[in-house]
Amino acid sequence: MCLAAPARVIEVSDDTAIVDYGGVRTTARLDALPDAVAAGDYVLIHTGFAIRRLSPEDGEETLRLFDELAASISPDVEAPSDASAPRSADAR
Amino acid sequence: MTTPVDFSDPDRARDLARVLQTLTPADPFKIVHVCGTHEMAITRNGLRSFLPDGVDLLEGPGCPVCVTPAADIDAAIEIARSGAVLCTFGDMMRVPGSRQSLDGARSEGHDVRTVLSAADAVAAAQESDRDVVFFAVGFETTAPMTAAILLDDPPANLSVLASHKQIPQAMAALLDLPGSRIGGYLAPGHVSTIIGTRPYDAWLGTRRIPIVVGGFEPLDILYALGLILRQNRDRSPRVENGYPRAVDAEGNLAALRLIDEVFETADARWRGIGTIPDSGYRLRSAFADRDARSRFTLDLPPERDEIPGCRCPDVLTARAVPSDCPLFGNRCTPLTPVGPCMVGSEGACSIWFRYGGRESL
Numbered sequence: 316m317c318l319a320a321p322a323r324v325i326e327v328s329d330d331t332a333i334v335d336y337g338g339v340r341t342t343a344r345l346d347a348l349p350d351a352v353a354a355g356d357y358v359l360i361h362t363g364f365a366i367r368r369l370s371p372e373d374g375e376e377t378l379r380l381f382d383e384l385a386a387s388i389s390p391d392v393e394a395p396s397d398a399s400a401p402r403s404a405d406a407r
Numbered sequence: 408m409t410t411p412v413d414f415s416d417p418d419r420a421r422d423l424a425r426v427l428q429t430l431t432p433a434d435p436f437k438i439v440h441v442c443g444t445h446e447m448a449i450t451r452n453g454l455r456s457f458l459p460d461g462v463d464l465l466e467g468p469g470c471p472v473c474v475t476p477a478a479d480i481d482a483a484i485e486i487a488r489s490g491a492v493l494c495t496f497g498d499m500m501r502v503p504g505s506r507q508s509l510d511g512a513r514s515e516g517h518d519v520r521t522v523l524s525a526a527d528a529v530a531a532a533q534e535s536d537r538d539v540v541f542f543a544v545g546f547e548t549t550a551p552m553t554a555a556i557l558l559d560d561p562p563a564n565l566s567v568l569a570s571h572k573q574i575p576q577a578m579a580a581l582l583d584l585p586g587s588r589i590g591g592y593l594a595p596g597h598v599s600t601i602i603g604t605r606p607y608d609a610w611l612g613t614r615r616i617p618i619v620v621g622g623f624e625p626l627d628i629l630y631a632l633g634l635i636l637r638q639n640r641d642r643s644p645r646v647e648n649g650y651p652r653a654v655d656a657e658g659n660l661a662a663l664r665l666i667d668e669v670f671e672t673a674d675a676r677w678r679g680i681g682t683i684p685d686s687g688y689r690l691r692s693a694f695a696d697r698d699a700r701s702r703f704t705l706d707l708p709p710e711r712d713e714i715p716g717c718r719c720p721d722v723l724t725a726r727a728v729p730s731d732c733p734l735f736g737n738r739c740t741p742l743t744p745v746g747p748c749m750v751g752s753e754g755a756c757s758i759w760f761r762y763g764g765r766e767s768l
Contacts, residue, residue, distance in 0.1 A: 316443060316470070316545050316548075317442055317443070317546060317548040317596075317598055318597075319600070344552075344555065346555045346559070347551045347661055347662040347665060359600065361548055361597060362496075362524045362549060363525075364524070364551070366601065367600050367653050369652060371412055373652035374412030374414075375412055377650075377651065378412065378416075378419070380630070381422075384426055384633050384634070385426050388430070388633075
């Protein structure tokens, strides 16, 4: 029930937005969202309401934190300089 | 991929899995999470197979419909029987009340409808000249939406049967149950998007156990489990944010303001657990005319929420896993559910039945 999914904002009008979940478009309300959003932004949607703006930079920071934990504990895992890159050539 | 950042990199998963193996605790260590969405991700992806020896990972009261007391379901059924339109989330439909479920009431011809959003209940009210009642269940993630529709000048025929709950209080209460032996908590990501990390400090800060907020991608969960086990190894228990891209200390202030305008904190009853102080929300007096409990005269049957042989109370308090229950997979399946944990799609029993529980038993 606390399922929330990221979606891309297509169009904003007053307190609602049209958002796109990888091809599926729906309307989301914005009255529980503290930040202003514009077309192209990513938001987290829960039961038809946007609850948080997501930034790609924060997403990349998350990957860096994963790598930092791995590096802090397993000496054989090295922290990469570019966290947004896949860790190996065969990884998508 | 919906977002530009890829959280499905198998190499990172291998690295994090290796981290977990280096953090084997000296003594048996039980981690509890309180979120059906976590259980779904953990079980579907077989993440328990990455846990080091001696670590258990159980779902506690993470399924809102499963912890909704039978008396609240009985009230919703009585409202539908009175001729009103009763709207609720689909998960709620088949959860047993004292005498029947909402699904049972619908099959008798009463107007019970499933909605995907509180806003759908408003739309139903606009299209109807009958009373429309939104049976509002869910944790802090969902409470702001109920508040938002009430603040948005809804049609006069709309009211709310509120059964929202607050999770940090339940996490604290669980620690005091006999036999709970909880070593650490994986705290729910999207509840925390709304409330922030501070309430965990307030409710659990003195309890000296690791509490780590986790996201829902498999990598997020492995990472959060790693943080919990590292705190355990280092004997530095605290509240830690493992989902910083969606969670901060203060939470979503707009959503919290919506909750605060409409609801006040109240004691709440949790099915399988009992009454937990300050763990629920009731409508403020300014919204009394929107409270279905005062709008309808309810003649409720005696509450019956104990089901013979069913171990849902132990599953909901993380003192048993679904396969510990003698009914699991025999008399109790998703097609013939006996207890609430097999009904709600986020109930541990339903998830274990569909995707399998432990990787190696």
